[in-house]
Amino acid sequence: MKSLTDYTKFFSSIEDPLERLDGIEVLLEDLENPLTEIQGNYDMGRISSEEYETESQKIDSCFRWGNDEISSIKDLHSDLIEERSKNSWSGHNRLKFPVVWNRDSYNNIEPEIRTAGRKGDWIEWLLANLTEGKDEYWTYEDRIINAAQLDMYYYLDFLDDSYSVSYSCSKISNNFVTFLFNVQKVLTLKKGASSKRSPRPENPFEEKEHNELEKLILKTMKNRKETGKELTWNFVLNDLRSNTKEGQTVIIRDIPASEDTMKPGILLYDDNLAIPTHQLLQSTFQKKLTTFRKLLLPK
Numbered sequence: 682m683k684s685l686t687d688y689t690k691f692f693s694s695i696e697d698p699l700e701r702l703d704g705i706e707v708l709l710e711d712l713e714n715p716l717t718e719i720q721g722n723y724d725m726g727r728i729s730s731e732e733y734e735t736e737s738q739k740i741d742s743c744f745r746w747g748n749d750e751i752s753s754i755k756d757l758h759s760d761l762i763e764e765r766s767k768n769s770w771s772g773h774n775r776l777k778f779p780v781v782w783n784r785d786s787y788n789n790i791e792p793e794i795r796t797a798g799r800k801g802d803w804i805e806w807l808l809a810n811l812t813e814g815k816d817e818y819w820t821y822e823d824r825i826i827n828a829a830q831l832d833m834y835y836y837l838d839f840l841d842d843s844y845s846v847s848y849s850c851s852k853i854s855n856n857f858v859t860f861l862f863n864v865q866k867v868l869t870l871k872k873g874a875s876s877k878r879s880p881r882p883e884n885p886f887e888e889k890e891h892n893e894l895e896k897l898i899l900k901t902m903k904n905r906k907e908t909g910k911e912l913t914w915n916f917v918l919n920d921l922r923s924n925t926k927e928g929q930t931v932i933i934r935d936i937p938a939s940e941d942t943m944k945p946g947i948l949l950y951d952d953n954l955a956i957p958t959h960q961l962l963q964s965t966f967q968k969k970l971t972t973f974r975k976l977l978l979p980k
Contacts, residue, residue, distance in 0.1 A: 685742050692750070699761055702754045703775065703827040707847075709747045710830070716740050772835035775828035778803045779835065780821060782849045783857055789839045789971060801872070804865045811858060819853040826850050837913075838971040894949040894959035897931070898966070899973055900924050906977055914967040921947070928952045936960055 688708065695701040716737070723733040755762065766774045771793075773779065778794070781787040794803045814820035821829070829836070829846045836846055891899065901917055901924040910916065921931045929951055936946030947966055948957040961969075 685739070685746055688743060689746065697824070698754050698758045699765060699775075700824045700827075702751060702758075702762075703824065703831055705747050705750050705754075707827045707830050709744060709751075712740055712743055769832075773828075773832045775832055776825070778806045780825060780829045780846070780850055781807065782853050784860070785968065786836070786839055786849070787857075787860075801865075801868045804861055804868065808858075808861055808865065811853070814851055814853065817855060818851065819855065819858050820851040821853075838974075839968055892959050893929075893951070894947065894961055895969070895973075897921060897924060897926075897929070897949065898969065899976065902970070902973055902977060912970070912974060912977075914963075914970050917970065918947070918963070918966065932957075933963075936962065938962060 692701055692705055695704060719728070719733060719736045719740070722728045723730070728736075769776055770778050778799070779790050781790055791800070794800050810821050810825045811819050812822055820826070826847050829850060833840075833846050836849075840846065840849060898917065898921065901920050902912055904924060905912060905917065905920060910920075918933070925931055929949060930953070932948045932950065934946065934948065935943040936948065938944040938946075945963040946960055947963060948960045950956075951958045
């Protein structure tokens with residue numbers, strides 16, 4: 682961990698007060714982990730009380746300095762903070778547009794951008810804020826990543842397993858960047874093309890046939906929604922067993938995944954069969970919830 686002197690020197694070099702504010706707020710979030718780790722090591726007797734006190738005081742001094750800086754910036758630049766929030770994309774308090782890092786995140790966000798008629802501006806903004814990352818990856822500028830991390834709630838439904846916007850945005854593949862450039866090229870070719878045809882409306886009679894596990898997930902979400910309960914993935918997952926039909930059994934355990942790995946999954950058994958009728962990785966289950974929530978919205 683860097684010293685307080687290192688942090689103060691680094692952040693004092695950032696002229697933009699909003700960028701400095703976001704950076705300090707993210708720093709304090711990140712320091713929660715080593716603080717918890719130090720406490721855990723001390724509780725298990727892995728470090729002495731002297732080492733615990735020394736390391737804890739280092740982190741505490743960073744928190745005191747950071748909180749003072751945050752309060753000062755918010756007091757001095759409340760007008761800039763308010764203006765930025767007002768001009769941010771829906772669900773954000775800091776960014777003009779949402780960030781994306783792969784096709785999954787892109788596919789989740791693109792429809793609302795397209796509906797707002799801002800797709801060209803969005804793609805241009807994304808590309809303008811990309812920079813070279815480590816190894817073969819691309820990343821966003823630090824100021825963009827910090828702002829997105831602080832607005833993480835917007836991205837929760839389709840974040841990768843790390844549940845970190847910062848991590849996801851630092852692992853952008855070259856293929857995805859090429860895809861963004863191709864989208865920009867296509868939009869440029871379409872720009873100015875006249876068409877009197879209205880956008881094709883969604884077909885209200887075109888419904889997807891869900892399998893039994895998907896029906897169970899939807900049923901669980903519908904029942905929770907009607908009783909005013911949360912629809913976040915972990916609550917829905919824990920409530921699946923309470924909504925099974927007679928003869929159905931839900932088991933939560935690791936299942937085979939790609940590259941010969943085992944990952945957390947959901948298995949649905951019917952009438953005590955030896956093999957599950959349906960199974961789903963928990964990571965896929967979390968992504969499906971975004972689509973399923975839309976099905977539960979008032980028509």
